[in-house]
Amino acid sequence: xxxxxxxxxxxxxxxxxxxxxxxxxxxxxxxxxxxxxxxxxxxxxxxxxxxxxxxxxxxxxxxxxxxxxxxxxxxxxxxxxxxxxxxxxxxxxxxxxxxxxxxxxxxxxxxxxxxxxxxxxxxxxxxxxxxxxxxxxxxxxxxxxxxxxxxxxxxxxxxxxxxxxxxxxxxxxxxxxxxxxxxxxxxxxxxxxxxxxxxxxxxxxxxxxxxxxxxxxxxxxxxxxxxxxxxxxxxxxxxxxxxxxxxxxxxxxxxxxxxxxxxxxxxxxxxxxxxxxxxxxxxxxxxxxxxxxxxxxxxxxxxxxxxxxxxxxxxx
Amino acid sequence: xxxxxxxxxxxxxxxxxxxxxxxxxxxxxxxxxxxxxxxxxxxxxxxxxxxxxxxxxxxxxxxxxxxxxxxxxxxxxxxxxxxxxxxxxxxxxxxxxxxxxxxxxxxxxxxxxxxxxxxxxxxxxxxxxxxxxxxxxxxxxxxxxxxxxxxxxxxxxxxxxxxxxxxxxxxxxxxxxxxxxxxxxxxxxxxxxxxxxxxxxxxxxxxxxxxxxxxxxxxxxxxxxxxxxxxxxxxxxxxxxxxxxxxxxxxxxxxxx
Numbered sequence: 001x002x003x004x005x006x007x008x009x010x011x012x013x014x015x016x017x018x019x020x021x022x023x024x025x026x027x028x029x030x031x032x033x034x035x036x037x038x039x040x041x042x043x044x045x046x047x048x049x050x051x052x053x054x055x056x057x058x059x060x061x062x063x064x065x066x067x068x069x070x071x072x073x074x075x076x077x078x079x080x081x082x083x084x085x086x087x088x089x090x091x092x093x094x095x096x097x098x099x100x101x102x103x104x105x106x107x108x109x110x111x112x113x114x115x116x117x118x119x120x121x122x123x124x125x126x127x128x129x130x131x132x133x134x135x136x137x138x139x140x141x142x143x144x145x146x147x148x149x150x151x152x153x154x155x156x157x158x159x160x161x162x163x164x165x166x167x168x169x170x171x172x173x174x175x176x177x178x179x180x181x182x183x184x185x186x187x188x189x190x191x192x193x194x195x196x197x198x199x200x201x202x203x204x205x206x207x208x209x210x211x212x213x214x215x216x217x218x219x220x221x222x223x224x225x226x227x228x229x230x231x232x233x234x235x236x237x238x239x240x241x242x243x244x245x246x247x248x249x250x251x252x253x254x255x256x257x258x259x260x261x262x263x264x265x266x267x268x269x270x271x272x273x274x275x276x277x278x279x280x281x282x283x284x285x286x287x288x289x290x291x292x293x294x295x296x297x298x299x300x301x302x303x304x305x306x307x308x309x310x311x312x313x314x315x316x
Numbered sequence: 317x318x319x320x321x322x323x324x325x326x327x328x329x330x331x332x333x334x335x336x337x338x339x340x341x342x343x344x345x346x347x348x349x350x351x352x353x354x355x356x357x358x359x360x361x362x363x364x365x366x367x368x369x370x371x372x373x374x375x376x377x378x379x380x381x382x383x384x385x386x387x388x389x390x391x392x393x394x395x396x397x398x399x400x401x402x403x404x405x406x407x408x409x410x411x412x413x414x415x416x417x418x419x420x421x422x423x424x425x426x427x428x429x430x431x432x433x434x435x436x437x438x439x440x441x442x443x444x445x446x447x448x449x450x451x452x453x454x455x456x457x458x459x460x461x462x463x464x465x466x467x468x469x470x471x472x473x474x475x476x477x478x479x480x481x482x483x484x485x486x487x488x489x490x491x492x493x494x495x496x497x498x499x500x501x502x503x504x505x506x507x508x509x510x511x512x513x514x515x516x517x518x519x520x521x522x523x524x525x526x527x528x529x530x531x532x533x534x535x536x537x538x539x540x541x542x543x544x545x546x547x548x549x550x551x552x553x554x555x556x557x558x559x560x561x562x563x564x565x566x567x568x569x570x571x572x573x
Contacts, residue, residue, distance in 0.1 A: 133378075136402035137331070140422035144337040196331050234330075235380045237357050264470060264481050278483070293481035295472065301481075 049088045050096030057089060120283040127219045127276050130167055131226075141196050156195050163188040167222065178312045179246060179255065180212030182221045186244060189222065193229060200239025201229070207246045207255075214246075214253050215310045217284055223273040224257040224303045232261025232301055240300065253309040260300035264293060277305070323439060326353045326368065328361035328387065329376035329400060334421060338374055338400060341423050346432040358382025358390075365391045371439055374419070377401045385453050393445040396438055398431060416446060467520035473499050473506035482506065484523065488537040488553050489560060490515060492530035502555055525569055527551055527562045541570045 049057070061082050068078030138160055145153035166185040183205060190203040225244065233240050240260040247254055274291065281289040289307040296302045325342070329335045335354050342349055352368045355361035358375075359382045365373050373395050375384035382390075388397050399411065399418040411418040417431050470481045482501060491498045496507040497515065508515075516526050526532045539554045541562070549562035549570055562570065 132403040136421060137334070140337065140402065141331065141333045143422040144333045144340075147340065148336065196333065198332060200330075234378075237359075237380045264472070275483075293470070293483075295479040295481070 046088060046092070047096065049085050050092040051100060052089075054089070057085065061085065116283045116286075120280055123276055123280045123283070124218060127223055127273070127280065130164070137196065138192050145195075152195070156192060159188045159191040159195075163192065167219070176215050176312055177218040178212060179207065179214045179216040179221075179253070182216050182218065183207050183212065183244065183246075186222050186225045189225060190242070197229075197234070197239060200236075201233060202239075202241045204241065204243040205245075207244060211246050211248070211253065213311050213314075215312045216253065216255065216307065217280060220277050220280065220305055221255055221257065223277055224305070227273055227303070228257055228259040228261065228301065231265075232259040232263070236261050248309055249306070251309055252306045254304055254306045256302060256304045258296055258300065258302040260296070260298055263295065263299055264301045274303075281305070281307070322348050322350050323372065323436075324350045324352045324368070324370040325372040325374060326355060326361060326364045326370045326395075327351060327374045328355035328358070328364075328379065328384070329374075330356050330379045331376075332356070334376065334400075337421075338419070338423055341425055341428050342374075342432070345425060345429045346436075349432070358384060358387035361387045362390045365395050370395060372396045372398060372435055374398050374400055385450060388446065389450050389454070392447070392450060393443055396435060396443045397446065398435070416444070416449060467523070468515075468518045471499055471508060473508045475504060475506045480506065484519070484534070487534055488556065489531060489533040490524075491532075491560070500553075500556070525566075527560060527566045527569065529563060531560050533560060 052060075064082060065078060068081065069075045072078075138156070142153050142156050142160070145156060163185060166181060166188075187203075187205055190201070190205070194201045194203055221244070225242070228242050233242060242257070242259045245256045245258070247256075274293070278291050281291060285307060289305070292304045292306070294302045294304070323346075327335050327338050327342075329338065335356070339351050339354070342351065349372075352370050353364040355364050357379045361373060361375060361379075362382070364370075373391065375387055375397060377384040377399055378401075379387075384399055384401075388399070391397070397416055399416060400421060400423075401408070401418060402421040408418065408420075417434055419428060419431055468484055470483055471487065472479060472481055474480075482499060486501045488500045488502060490512060491500065492512045493507075495509075497510060497512055499506045499508055512526070512530060512532055516524070516532055519532065522535070524532050524534050533551055533553065537553050539552045542550050542552065542559070544550070549567055550559035551562055551570075552559055
């Protein structure tokens with residue numbers, strides 16, 4: 001072991017010589033440095049022996065034998081070194097290798113997790129796009145109301161601000177979004193749309209107060225609502241009803257958007273929006289969430305997102 | 317000599333506020349223009365144009381039932397058309413090349429005044445039938461034009477007492493069972509009434525292959541194809557235990573490359 005002990009000494013001395021600031025180092029500190037060096041080297045040696053294959057070890061050991069026993073004339077030390085290596089190899093080899101494999105697996109899992117959340121972030125940004133059509137039409141309506149009905153114009157503008165505040169990606173606070181926030185965003189959107197569409201849109205929002213603190217991914221509910229209006233109600237001359245509701249089913253949070261509009265067209269591309277929701281659910285929940293599209297008894301379309309029920313941490 | 321009758325117009329937009337806005341601002345920009353009718357969708361607009369024979373029609377592009385482009389096609393050559401839109405890159409670039417005018421919402425009074433001036437000049441001529449331009453617009457906006465062949469993207473199926481829309485990308489295979497066709501997804505199965513024979517015509521041939529009189533499988537869901545001692549092929553589907561027989565007629569699908 002003394003080779004191991006000798007080595008760090010010139011090291012520390014070298015450092016002390018080359019680095020004038022380190023020169024007034026006390027004996028005690030130098031000693032601690034040396035000990036630290038030894039510990040590091042021991043573990044490096046230990047790791048190497050534990051991980052290296054038996055074949056490599058059996059090639060290296062005779063070399064050590066020749067070098068230490070023959071050339072340096074330190075037979076006892078060499079013998080101790082070889083025996084130590086073999087014992088370390090036998091005792092720690094398997095465990096150490098498992099540890100290394102586990103570490104690599106963790107790194108891989110971290111990378112996968114990172115890739116997944118990166119993908120999710122990119123898809124969320126896509127999903128969060130505010131339709132220029134919607135924005136321009138709404139501004140045009142506000143412009144008209146300013147002339148004819150200023151109080152209503154002001155109300156509509158406030159709804160637009162509330163909508164933009166939560167729909168613009170830059171405005172989100174980075175915390176995990178809750179169902180309450182998402183329902184608030186869609187309610188603001190529905191208020192605007194019912195001013196514009198008048199009697200042609202009858203929105204109903206019935207989400208229990210107690211579920212509003214549940215974690216729910218951003219912009220997914222809004223995608224369902226926009227789809228229901230764009231494909232279900234807007235194309236229908238007489239319009240119809242749109243209902244947002246939420247419940248707990250078998251420990252899962254189920255959020256429904258139901259309309260009695262035109263109904264689903266099986267040959268339609270299905271919309272980029274829905275495919276995006278599906279992909280995001282996969283990335284976020286890895287099979288523990290789903291999007292279900294159905295046909296309610298009276299016709300129209302029902303869309304349900306089911307995610308694991310989880311309450312958002314209360315901000316302190 | 318009698319003065320010529322005042323010019324007339326019909327305004328069509330599905331949102332009342334938007335109709336009001338166009339009407340109000342037209343009154344300022346062109347006081348002599350008489351608005352003879354207002355429509356809230358394309359069909360109403362076409363009917364009003366046919367009944368009232370106005371000189372001009374202002375058509376919102378996106379309207380329920382029949383959209384503005386379809387309505388314009390129906391009345392082309394009978395009336396001068398001005399399109400109204402909130403935002404449509406394609407449409408605007410098409411208008412700028414063509415003879416048709418457009419108004420962006422919200423209608424800016426100065427811009428509307430220019431439109432009215434151009435309209436006054438155009439009223440002296442016969443309305444343009446706009447054939448090429450409308451064809452181009454329908455194609456770009458995907459409205460009323462001829463669309464490429466569309467395949468089934470969703471299958472409407474009963475699961476228990478409910479009706480569900482299942483995206484075709486979730487389906488592993490279809491299999492004929494008695495009177496019904498079974499739709500198998502990784503997590504559940506559903507039944508539809510449509511027979512395999514009718515289904516195969518509506519499915520994208522790049523996405524689904526028929527491998528048997530009774531079986532259609534999604535190509536991406538095939539894990540491997542095995543062969544028994546008699547040379548019959550069987551398709552193994554990802555995540556499922558059952559093997560789907562390939563009938564001899566369809567053996568060629570899985571010939572070795």
